Amino acid sequence: MSAGIVNPAFADLVAAVQANCNVSDARHAREMTLCTYLLEMRELFRWEKGTAQTATLPRADVGTWLARREALWAAIEGECYRPLPLAGGSIDPYDAATVNRALLPAGLVYGAGIGRFGKPQFFVGTLLREEWRDGLRVLVAGREHARDLSAAPAAMRGETVFLRLESLARVLWEKAEAWTLKHPDDALKAALDAHGFAAEPAAALDRMVAAEAETLILHELGEREAGRLLGPEWERILGGFERRRAELFMRAARDHLADCLVTLPALLDRGATAAVHFWFANLDGMRRELFPGAWSAYAAWRDGDRGRALEAVIAAGTGHWQGLCTNVLAACRGAGDCERAVEALSFAAEARF
Secondary structure (H helix, E strand, O other), rough: OOOOOOOHHHHHHHHHHHHHHHHHHHHHHHHHHHHHHHHHHHHHHHHHOOOOOOOOOHHHHHHHHHHHHHHHHHHOOOOOOOOOEEEOEEEEEHHHHHHHHHHHHHOEEEEEEEHHHHOOEEEEEEEEEEEEEEEEEEEEEEEEEEEEEOOOOOOEOOEEEEEEEHHHHHHHHHHHHHHHHHOOHHHHHHHHOOOOOOHHHHHHHHHHHHHHHHHHHHHHHHHHHHHHOOOOOOOOHEEEEEEEEHHHHHHHHHHHHHHHHHHHHHHHHOOHHHHHHHHHHHHOHHHHOOOOHHHHHHHHHHOOOOOHHHHHHHHHHHHHHHHHHHHHHHHHHHOHHHHHHHHHHHHHHHOOO
């Protein structure tokens, strides 16, 4: 049972995983903003049809496919998630550990869990390699055989990181493609220039995937350290949220703590110039709103201060983000409405750094 063969058992497994992906999309896709929804649907079309990233999509075909997909979602929205057919019985679709005990020896990897805003996420792909990083298991997937609309390039479940290179490549190409429409002189331009994107886009994409895969692993290592500091209460609170801003705020605060603990110090220590540019190119939304002080330090780094300002803001930021996360936990313990308390904290000036 390996990538590309037409083993009936493999086909049944992929069909079951894809069916669960479709149910998840049916229930949650409309919660996206319109812009995000259309971009995600475009990339799902590319993946499903095997269309090259560089190819121009036929607008009429995309429109017809989109209408059919939305009709499918309307028909299956109320369906239950399917157990997965594996030798010896049917496995709960969230029991990735059991599924992978069967799949990893066959060169496949399966991921399942709850993503942002409570959306279940599933995928099955070809296993490229297995790594161990500071006691953390990393399963690296290449070609994906089943996936949902919101394909997260990396996720940590327990003590295992699932790294999806095909999804990462799609995200990076989408960002690069968007940049080419306006050519702003920003952090993304600096990152693309560092990889030689203008001269050889395809080769640059390969370099970007390799570099950003390492950044994602570092971030997950940071998430583990942040989790040790915050304890299980953090995930329990986050998992019960319904308000988008409250959830985005909690995720952004923990992301910054993780990156100040591990990601940014490691990138600076390694002299990973392109990756630092990419980190700032990805600093958007709530994460950007909360960390305005990072930008002046980044500007000083670009001007040649050898990272002194960045090192200072990272060191001070570690204490700030840990303190902010501690305040979030305290606010929830003392409030009747935890979400409302967290949402109010997200607007406070002291939450910014």
